[in-house]
Amino acid sequence: MTHHGAIILMMLCLMLSAPLLTHAETHSGSAPETPAKTALSDADFNEGVRAVREKDYRKAYLIFQQHAESMQPDAQYNLALLLKSGKGSPQNFKQALVWSWLAQLGEVEPAVELAQDLLDMLEEKSVKDARGQVLERLEDGIAKKDRSAVMKIARYYQQVEGEPDMGQAYTWYAVAAALDIEGAAEARDEAFDDVDEADIVNLQEEATTLFDAFVKQ
Known part of the structure; x- marks a missing residue:
């Protein structure tokens, strides 16, 4: 089974056993959604989905938690689903938001809607704390020289920060482009259009400093 089909199956299993919470006081089901490309091995991914199908939610939670901690976007999305619905662990909307945002930054498309649902359930203090955890x-990841973290932190400043910080987004996209990460140059050039001309030189110097630190052995 592909990860694409497995996530759909997982969502169906969750909805059939207990509808997902869609706002603070009521529960309702939603149509299955399709994530972006995944990184888990088929064996690991399908084991987690099989656990959901068999209603062994704790096992599924632990499987997806392990891979979510390793910054696997598909596992982060599934972990967020479990935390939102209270399967395998008590409901925790703030942590579900953390994981859904991380999945969103990893380009799992349905995570955008999931994060928005969770934002509607939380007060600003919890949202701010969740943002801090995501950035941390x-x-x-940057400190560990994880290349995937470079594009994610650029997207963070563009998509997750309370007010989009296009200067920091441009800076990190510039670092990613220098690392020849796919899609980074295009994202950098798009971000450039939203940056104040007076800030460009300083931002480019900051990008050079960050790049040098990242590639330093």
């Missing part, structure tokens, strides 16, 4: 994980 991304900065940890």
Whole structure:
């Protein structure tokens, strides 16, 4: 089974056993959604989905948690689903938001809607804390020289930060482009259009400093 089909199956299993929470006080089901490309092995992914189908939600939770901690976007999305619906672990909307945002930054498309649903359930203090946790994980990835974290942190400043910080988004896209990461140059050039001309030189110098630190052995 492909990851594409497995996520759909997982969502169907969750909905059939207990509808997903869609706002703070009521529960309702939603149509299956399709994520972007996945990184888990088929064996691991299908084991987690099989656990959901068999209603062994704790096992599924632990499987997806392990891979989510390793920054696998598809596992982060599934972990967010479990935390939102309270399967395998008590409902935790703030942590579900953290994982759904990380999945979104990893280009799992349905994570965008999931994150928006969760934002509607939380007060600003919790949202701010969730943002901080996301940024902390991304900065940890940068410190560990994780190339995938470079594009994610650029997207963070563009998509997740309370007010989009296009200067920081441009800076990190510039770093990613220098690393020849796919799609980075195009994203950098698009971000450039939203940056104040007076800030460009400083941002480019910052990007050079960040790049040098990243590639330093």
